[in-house]
Amino acid sequence: MNPHRTQKIAFSLLFLATFLVVALVGAIVVIIVQKGLPAMTWQFISDVPREGMRAGGIFPAIIGTLLLVGGAIVFALPIGLLAAIYLSEYARDGLLTRIIKLAIVNLAGVPSVVYGLFGLALFVVFFKFGVSIVSGSLTLGIMILPLIITASREALESVPRSFREVSLSLGASKWQTIQHIVLPNAIPGILTGTILGLGRAAGETAPILFTVAAFYLPQLPRSIFDQVMALPYHLYVISTQVPNVDEKIRYGTALVLLALVLFMNLIAIIIRYKFRMKKKW
Amino acid sequence: MRKFREFIIEKLVLLCGIASIFFVVLIFLFLLKEGFAVFKTVHPFAFLGGKSWYPISEPPRLGILPLILGSILVTVGAAIISIPIGVGCAIYIAEIAPKKTKEILKAGIELLAAIPSVVLGFIGMVTIVPLAKMLFHLPTGLTALSGSIMLAFMAMPTIVSIAEDALYSVPKTYKEGALAMGATHWQAIWRVMLRAASSGILAAVMLGIGRVIGETMAVMMITGNAAVIPHSFFAPVRTLTATIAAEMGEAVIGSEHYFALFAIGIVLFVISFGINVTADLFLHKRQ
Numbered sequence: 154m155n156p157h158r159t160q161k162i163a164f165s166l167l168f169l170a171t172f173l174v175v176a177l178v179g180a181i182v183v184i185i186v187q188k189g190l191p192a193m194t195w196q197f198i199s200d201v202p203r204e205g206m207r208a209g210g211i212f213p214a215i216i217g218t219l220l221l222v223g224g225a226i227v228f229a230l231p232i233g234l235l236a237a238i239y240l241s242e243y244a245r246d247g248l249l250t251r252i253i254k255l256a257i258v259n260l261a262g263v264p265s266v267v268y269g270l271f272g273l274a275l276f277v278v279f280f281k282f283g284v285s286i287v288s289g290s291l292t293l294g295i296m297i298l299p300l301i302i303t304a305s306r307e308a309l310e311s312v313p314r315s316f317r318e319v320s321l322s323l324g325a326s327k328w329q330t331i332q333h334i335v336l337p338n339a340i341p342g343i344l345t346g347t348i349l350g351l352g353r354a355a356g357e358t359a360p361i362l363f364t365v366a367a368f369y370l371p372q373l374p375r376s377i378f379d380q381v382m383a384l385p386y387h388l389y390v391i392s393t394q395v396p397n398v399d400e401k402i403r404y405g406t407a408l409v410l411l412a413l414v415l416f417m418n419l420i421a422i423i424i425r426y427k428f429r430m431k432k433k434w
Numbered sequence: 435m436r437k438f439r440e441f442i443i444e445k446l447v448l449l450c451g452i453a454s455i456f457f458v459v460l461i462f463l464f465l466l467k468e469g470f471a472v473f474k475t476v477h478p479f480a481f482l483g484g485k486s487w488y489p490i491s492e493p494p495r496l497g498i499l500p501l502i503l504g505s506i507l508v509t510v511g512a513a514i515i516s517i518p519i520g521v522g523c524a525i526y527i528a529e530i531a532p533k534k535t536k537e538i539l540k541a542g543i544e545l546l547a548a549i550p551s552v553v554l555g556f557i558g559m560v561t562i563v564p565l566a567k568m569l570f571h572l573p574t575g576l577t578a579l580s581g582s583i584m585l586a587f588m589a590m591p592t593i594v595s596i597a598e599d600a601l602y603s604v605p606k607t608y609k610e611g612a613l614a615m616g617a618t619h620w621q622a623i624w625r626v627m628l629r630a631a632s633s634g635i636l637a638a639v640m641l642g643i644g645r646v647i648g649e650t651m652a653v654m655m656i657t658g659n660a661a662v663i664p665h666s667f668f669a670p671v672r673t674l675t676a677t678i679a680a681e682m683g684e685a686v687i688g689s690e691h692y693f694a695l696f697a698i699g700i701v702l703f704v705i706s707f708g709i710n711v712t713a714d715l716f717l718h719k720r721q
Binding site for chain 2: 159163164166167168170174181184185233236238242244249252253256260263264265267270271274275295298299328356358385392403407410415418
């Protein structure tokens, strides 16, 4: 066959494959927005679920998710950032560094439900935190650790070597250089990674199934050792466990969750974009 | 004083650096601690090869073969769909799309990666499931096939982004050489670029499959959750991940059922560990 015709056919097929995927992504977002919007009332956002979750709102689930995500980041950001500093500023190429990198890759690949088991065994049972916000947050925190390390490391490594050399040659110590020169220049990248981690933590269901999520709890938690409802688990519950829930409520919950996650991603993208425009090197 | 501070900070940073190793080991140890107890009553081979999973019957029958086969069936289906489409997508984005389109397509794929799996599961329930039921005249649309389609879609971001990286890092001279010899663009891609990027593409496929095996919520919501040995793509199945997620809530802590679910966790951990280490080796081979 004529090679140019082969090329035409091949390229059309490749285009079709790509178009199929991206169009489906678009369709999913459009469907959820379109069918979820009618449910968006102030009552839906601010009220507790009523009548066995068949009416009312999703306020406790929203607050629960925000608390969990906040807790996760408080735990994961300091450790992740310091780990990234180690890898980019202190580590030498060697066996230890290789093993650390491999561990990060593995941590990122552990199935989310296995994180749930781990959180149950370590935090709920072994440390006796019970099914609580602490247990859930810590589990989510460990889960997003690899994401934060990887993003922060990339941000730190993209600061030019000459910046460090100038600072060191002026008599600053290594830590002073990191603190005053490297970190400030890497902050946008670190922030981007952190926000993406937040989004990831907000959407995950399996790690919180046995560590924190409450099936139905129409009140706000009083301490970090209480259970909470969470948006992703609530969506799972009302779409599979509770019969006869109005479709509007299901789509509405999906929309709020999706909007929360995409909003975080959007902020990350904006920060990345602005930073690229401002970059001095 | 300053030296002392530097010393302390260096140690603290090192400590956080090795935290990842610590956590991987900790996860494995705690899975072992809780999961190993099941092997006191069930022989490991009977556990892995046992054909019936009735964890709450008396005495419980804890054979996870139906679950392993369920996972394999759904994963194979997802791989068949996602590998050609995903690699095709990567080729199109890396090689063919004009620059502006490329950015839009990449954003679309990233968007897919950001959508929570429970939302995708929900969408699958209201679209794929009724569609499968209608098209194939089945009693229920909650089948292995529905799960495979959804999972293929969910593996896409992993496969596309890593395969695209692999294609992108093939030296420009390879392609230029091929074009200079009179090859068409497609011949250069097919005969030169794909071969040169093969180890990276293989890693992409493996990590995509790893994602599929580990996926929990979406698969639990649309595969029908029948813990029996599957005989066709058109029947409900139950995967390893879904079993843990669906049953742990009811398992009594310290019961045999509880231990068995942790033992399934060990199996999943070992599989994902194997996949990630191998994929990492392939990615490093390239450099």
